[in-house]
Amino acid sequence: MRKGQYDIGRKTLYFIVVLFFVTFVFLYLKAVIDDSNNELFLRLHKAKAEIILQQLSTSPDCFAYYDQELARPYPGIIDSEKFLLERLKCVRFYSAFNVELRGDKTLNLSQTEFKAIHSVERPVLIRKNGGLEKGTLFVEVANV
Amino acid sequence: MHKRGQAEALQLLTLVEIVVGIAIIIFLVAAATGYNSFTKFNGVFLKEDLKMMLNSVAASPADVKVTYDLRKGYKLGSITDDDVEVAKDSAFDDKSMLVLEYTDSSLHIGRVEK
Numbered sequence: 001m002r003k004g005q006y007d008i009g010r011k012t013l014y015f016i017v018v019l020f021f022v023t024f025v026f027l028y029l030k031a032v033i034d035d036s037n038n039e040l041f042l043r044l045h046k047a048k049a050e051i052i053l054q055q056l057s058t059s060p061d062c063f064a065y066y067d068q069e070l071a072r073p074y075p076g077i078i079d080s081e082k083f084l085l086e087r088l089k090c091v092r093f094y095s096a097f098n099v100e101l102r103g104d105k106t107l108n109l110s111q112t113e114f115k116a117i118h119s120v121e122r123p124v125l126i127r128k129n130g131g132l133e134k135g136t137l138f139v140e141v142a143n144v
Numbered sequence: 145m146h147k148r149g150q151a152e153a154l155q156l157l158t159l160v161e162i163v164v165g166i167a168i169i170i171f172l173v174a175a176a177t178g179y180n181s182f183t184k185f186n187g188v189f190l191k192e193d194l195k196m197m198l199n200s201v202a203a204s205p206a207d208v209k210v211t212y213d214l215r216k217g218y219k220l221g222s223i224t225d226d227d228v229e230v231a232k233d234s235a236f237d238d239k240s241m242l243v244l245e246y247t248d249s250s251l252h253i254g255r256v257e258k
Contacts (some may be wrong), residue, residue, distance in 0.1 A: 024186070075205045092195070093195040
């Protein structure tokens, strides 16, 4: 084999190896970065559960008691008359969550069947027949 | 093969290497910064962030007003009751600041220039 032919053959082989290596490294790094980004979104369900619980217990549009005479809501006091399934629509964008109000009786609002992956709870006061009793508001979420 | 021919072949191969190298660089940079990676991630991030922000604003027991800075690469299309849409071309871009206002049990979304 002459030197020129040998050089051309060797360079082509070298080029193929480098091309393969660079492509492999690029695809590997891209997969690692994409996985990292996806992991970030998968962890959001904890924050979302907290936000849903916060909204349900503090917003008068959800379950929080609202005094008509004083025209002010009472965050953390759950109005038992408001504890209805249609009130869950006050939480926008998310629907894959269930709510339970544990007091003297346990009341459950289930929107859909799903496998819960995270749950949060908060002590609240339940307003019932003009009186207050201690209770717990419990929210469980799917990957909303 | 004559020596002169060998030199021309080597020159041609070098030129092909340069052209192919530039093409690979362009392809890899385009793939890394294209819509399917960086911009898409920004879009998904904006959607999730705004959904949580809007629900947090609505969780307020009183009236509340929040300005939301749309950072570079963030382009908001529209906000409906069910979803937050992102768009490639939008009036809501990084030159804007969103104004989220929750009054009288309803959410108002406005825009101001930075």
